[in-house]
Amino acid sequence: MSLSLNARTRLLVVAPHPDDESIATGELILQVRQAGGEVQILLLTNGDNNPWPQRWVERRLRIGADERRRWGERRRTEVTQALAQLGVTGEALQPLGWPDMGITRRLCDQLDASVEMVVQCLEAFRPTLVALPALGDHHPDHGAAHVLTRLAVAGADGEAPRMLAYLVHGQEVTGKGRVKLDSSVGIHATKMAALACHRSQMALSGKRMRRLADRGERYQAVRGTSVAAESAVLPWQPSRLLQRWLRLTLVDERGVRQWPWRQAPLSMDGQGRYVLHGLDPAAPGPRFLKLHMNLPSPWIFDRWGWCEL
Ligand SMILES: [Zn+2]
Structure with a gap:
């Protein structure tokens, strides 16, 4: 399956953490911008619950609430810099400030309010294309973000956008509905420059981050249907x-x-x-x-x- 991007394309990227937008959708964002389309990033958390990189970078053992908040602010600055590399301004970033590593709990404790926040974003921006985390991603924030986004798309007014799921953690499943994005040396280099803006993450895990981002961007098309059944x-x-x-x-x-x-x-x-x-x-x-x-x-x-x- 291929993607046709043009000036009418409105891409919403649902990113659980700062860096997901560059790792998983950096080239997609760039290509939508180059085609004249619009991009918005719904950033669910500030990536503040990230103690090992923080200990490493800040040379401190104890991480309390204040340190976490500061780390989240740092990561917010990094994602803004990364987006600038990708041709997206700071206004396109919609941060929700949910707790990092807490999206599953949020989904269980405040389902309606959480879905509603995503619905509001969808109805305000009216995307034609939504890039969302894969349901099968092994990071719990990513799987929960998929569930919330799917419920929000099903509940939002207006024409349903096309949905493409991206995987960051775990094994890709091969099957129908795979979408591979064409790339070029220049586009890939710009994506890697965006990734490098996430300095707090590159410090401890640069090799792993580069390996994840080096893969071609591949997506799984999501079909918004469900089967009525009692079991x-x-x-x-x-x-x-x-x-x-x-x-x-x-x-x-x-x-x-x-x-x-x-x-x-x-x-x-x-x-x-x-x-x-x-x-x-x-x-x-x-x-x-x-x-x-x-x-x-x-x-x-x-x-x-x-x-x-
Ligand atoms: Zn993530």
Whole structure:
């Protein structure tokens, strides 16, 4: 699949953290600007909960609330500089200031208010194209950002934009609906110059950041359809040993439902797969389910993450 960009293209990039816009969509932003189109960045967090790079750069061990806020401000300045490299002015940046590493909690505790903030952005900017994090991204903020954006697109007035999902953390899935962006040496060099503006991140993880940004920009087209059903087969087969710590979180336009795994309305089908029951077939819009573990862990990435039902 290819992308045609022109002066009528209005691109909204939903970025959970400063640097996602450069890593995942730097060339797309540049090409929309070169075609005469408009770009806006919805920045969900300031990337303030980032203790290891901060310890490294600031040579301090203890990171309190004040240090975190300062770090977030620093990263906001960096993203503004990166966007300037990409031909986007500071007014195009819409920062929401949500807690870094807290988007999943926000989604569970304040679903309607959070979706509404994204809806307002969509209705004010009226994008024709939305670049959003992939549902299967292993960073929990990214998967949750996908869910919120999809619900907002389904709930916003006006013509639905085309949606392209980008992956930063995790394995790309190959399949239908892949969109690869053509590039050039010059465009790629400008993207890498934008990435370099994120100095706080490059200090400790420059190699990893450059590796992520060096890949060609590829997207997965998102289809905004959902299937009305009372039950759904789950893609996961978690070990029985883990089940006592597992939780399921179901999110759709009607709200959030959560169960400990053992209390969820699950059965097994003839092929040994888990089936979730009790879904409302009349619920409009997309519906998402997350499997996660209830134990505190230093590992920030999702093991199972989200699926769309
Ligand atoms: Zn991110």
